[in-house]
Amino acid sequence: MKLNTEPNIAQPDDFYQELIDLHRDLSEEQSRQVNARLILLLANHIGDMEVLRAAMQAAAEES
Amino acid sequence: MLKTFDYPKFDHRPSADQQSGEVRRHPVIVVGAGPVGLTAAIDLAIKGVAVVLLDDDKTVSVGSRAVCYAKRALEIWDRLGCATPMVDKGVIWKTGKVFRGDREIYRFDLLPEDGHKMPAFVNLQQYYLEEYLVRRAEEVGVEIRWREKVTGVDTAGNHVRLPIETPTGVYALEADWLIAADGARSCIRRALGLDFMGQAFNDRFLIADVVMRADFPPERWFWFDPPFHRRQSTLLHMQADNVWRIDFQLGPDADPDEEKRPERVIPRLKAMLGADTEFELEWVSVYTFQCRRLEKFRHGRVLFAGDAAHQVSPFGARGANSGVQDADNLVWKLKAVLDGTAPEALLDSYDAERVQAARENLLNSTRSTDFITPKSAVSQAFRDAVLDLAENHPFARRLVNSGRLSVPAVYADSPLNTKDEDDFAGTMPPGSPCADAPIARNGRPGWLLSLLGSGFTLLCFGDAPEPLKVGAVAVDLLTAGRDFEDVEGLVAQRYDGRPGTVYLVRPDQHVAARWRAFDEAKVRAAVNRALARRGRRR
Ligand SMILES: Cc1cc2nc3c(=O)[nH]c(=O)nc-3n(C[C@H](O)[C@H](O)[C@H](O)COP(=O)(O)OP(=O)(O)OC[C@H]3O[C@@H](n4cnc5c(N)ncnc54)[C@H](O)[C@@H]3O)c2cc1C
Numbered sequence A: 001m002k003l004n005t006e007p008n009i010a011q012p013d014d015f016y017q018e019l020i021d022l023h024r025d026l027s028e029e030q031s032r033q034v035n036a037r038l039i040l041l042l043a044n045h046i047g048d049m050e051v052l053r054a055a056m057q058a059a060a061e062e063s
Numbered sequence B: 001m002l003k004t005f006d007y008p009k010f011d012h013r014p015s016a017d018q019q020s021g022e023v024r025r026h027p028v029i030v031v032g033a034g035p036v037g038l039t040a041a042i043d044l045a046i047k048g049v050a051v052v053l054l055d056d057d058k059t060v061s062v063g064s065r066a067v068c069y070a071k072r073a074l075e076i077w078d079r080l081g082c083a084t085p086m087v088d089k090g091v092i093w094k095t096g097k098v099f100r101g102d103r104e105i106y107r108f109d110l111l112p113e114d115g116h117k118m119p120a121f122v123n124l125q126q127y128y129l130e131e132y133l134v135r136r137a138e139e140v141g142v143e144i145r146w147r148e149k150v151t152g153v154d155t156a157g158n159h160v161r162l163p164i165e166t167p168t169g170v171y172a173l174e175a176d177w178l179i180a181a182d183g184a185r186s187c188i189r190r191a192l193g194l195d196f197m198g199q200a201f202n203d204r205f206l207i208a209d210v211v212m213r214a215d216f217p218p219e220r221w222f223w224f225d226p227p228f229h230r231r232q233s234t235l236l237h238m239q240a241d242n243v244w245r246i247d248f249q250l251g252p253d254a255d256p257d258e259e260k261r262p263e264r265v266i267p268r269l270k271a272m273l274g275a276d277t278e279f280e281l282e283w284v285s286v287y288t289f290q291c292r293r294l295e296k297f298r299h300g301r302v303l304f305a306g307d308a309a310h311q312v313s314p315f316g317a318r319g320a321n322s323g324v325q326d327a328d329n330l331v332w333k334l335k336a337v338l339d340g341t342a343p344e345a346l347l348d349s350y351d352a353e354r355v356q357a358a359r360e361n362l363l364n365s366t367r368s369t370d371f372i373t374p375k376s377a378v379s380q381a382f383r384d385a386v387l388d389l390a391e392n393h394p395f396a397r398r399l400v401n402s403g404r405l406s407v408p409a410v411y412a413d414s415p416l417n418t419k420d421e422d423d424f425a426g427t428m429p430p431g432s433p434c435a436d437a438p439i440a441r442n443g444r445p446g447w448l449l450s451l452l453g454s455g456f457t458l459l460c461f462g463d464a465p466e467p468l469k470v471g472a473v474a475v476d477l478l479t480a481g482r483d484f485e486d487v488e489g490l491v492a493q494r495y496d497g498r499p500g501t502v503y504l505v506r507p508d509q510h511v512a513a514r515w516r517a518f519d520e521a522k523v524r525a526a527v528n529r530a531l532a533r534r535g536r537r538r
Helices: A012-022 A028-046 A049-061 B016-020 B035-046 B071-079 B083-089 B126-139 B187-191 B262-273 B319-339 B346-372 B377-390 B490-494 B520-530
Strands: B024-031 B051-055 B068-070 B095-100 B103-109 B121-123 B143-146 B160-166 B169-180 B196-200 B204-212 B220-224 B233-238 B243-251 B279-287 B290-294 B302-304 B438-441 B444-447 B456-461 B468-470 B473-480 B502-505 B511-515
Touching (some): A028 A049, A028 B377, B016 B169, B024 B160, B024 B319, B035 B126, B068 B071, B071 B319, B083 B126, B095 B377, B103 B377, B243 B262, B262 B279, B346 B377, B456 B520, B502 B520
Parallel strands (some): B051 B143, B095 B220, B169 B302
Antiparallel strands (some): B068 B121, B095 B103, B160 B169, B204 B243, B438 B444, B456 B502
């Protein structure tokens, strides 16, 4: 499988708001923890190492 | 020194070599009577090689070092006739529990498969292990020279020359081949100026061995961030004589001398074990560790093995367990070279096979270390996230890494293997160590591995071929139904042994080749290949 970077979320604005809301009232440290858990949960759901690698690379390339 | 163990005291007796005033030559000298050097020397002696073993100490391993020995190491020691006392004296365990804070978040079972002579793991103090090995070495005629310190090495010429210091003066020896099993600080490695590549970790760990009557089960308990030792990790493991190993992570800034003081250690232990638990301190030490290896294990006539060749963190119990597999891999090859039945190039396969195994061990051990002692804020965050999720989400338990326990090396890419050309099910491709299984011989119960001799063996299912000699190398036949009964059918099952199937097994009990039907020419070619005899036809 290939990493899908085309639009794939039906309601992108809803998703984005929920992601930001998730972190409301959290300290930086708590946010970091939530993000780490989130990445792990999503990564396991994807499972495919090729996709995961492509996503990690795409994320790193932007910095 | 210890309450539960009396250290044997070995004397220095000046050898005839030393007294002669000449520099004498031996076929093989082993330096270092640790688990690895002892194992190599025993194997050599059993194979009929006169072997001298030099050690600078006067007793076995002092204090607290290795605890867990894995099935493959035990099988090797069983082949050498010394596993029984280890298993009898040691503690057999199967369950590991992982705690975070005061809660158990996950447990694992080693799930030992039935039908193997040796258990998955045995816990035993290293001094007992070495005591049994020394006893066996003496039985089989290894000449151990205690309190003889090798101070250098000269590799000019077609042999090795060693200067040696003893309590009664200095002398020198020569060897055709040298096995350097002189441990992590190997003087031979230094004398040859070889780079020990890798990483040192600065986290300190405190070992406390305590004698305890408490009712802890024989399990491996690992805590992340326990209430009695916040933000660090702790490991509890049972050993023989009711001695428990407790390993506290101290962090990088701890002062080792301060931490070792009983006034510091005892309150820690009380917090952990409960104020009412009675215990006595047996041993306390502070250690750091390294993950390093030599780039090559063979340097001409010098062959490095064990900690002298590679060093790993203790998580995963991969130190002695892998060193013993070095010895197992090396000795039959050296014997074949000494006998002239294989070219010296065979020893390069020791390097290829065991460097690969060391790489794997180092990778596992470095990964465990990074999980247990995260090196950055983000690494800490992911580690904590894994632990947060592990209690309720099974996937995260697979990410918890408190040490990936030693598994036997499979030499999958070895140049000595003959590639499969037939289809096989199961887990025994060329390069794998042979699986054990219960058998009966002459009506008496026994084990398959005990029937594999010290040379090459053809393990046959179905009709036995004629006995075979490849050049001067005899290939033993071991045929199911004729030489042994496959009483539970587990041999056929584990080897996918349909009638006609033939396995060529190396002297170290690793599979060299296998076929669905016996073909003499193919067996000959495979034996030649397994001995690195290129271009031989016979
Ligand atoms: C805290 C701790 C826990 C561990 N737990 C485990 C475990 O559970 N399982 C496991 O498999 N491993 C474990 N290990 C690793 C294990 O102890 C080592 O891997 C093992 O001892 C290596 O054996 P060796 O024979 O290569 O070297 P060593 O045991 O170090 O033996 C080397 C020998 O060479 C001798 N020597 C050194 N220099 C000279 C010289 N110049 N001349 C003559 N003789 C010399 C020394 O006196 C010594 O006897 C642990 C280690 C530590 C520190």
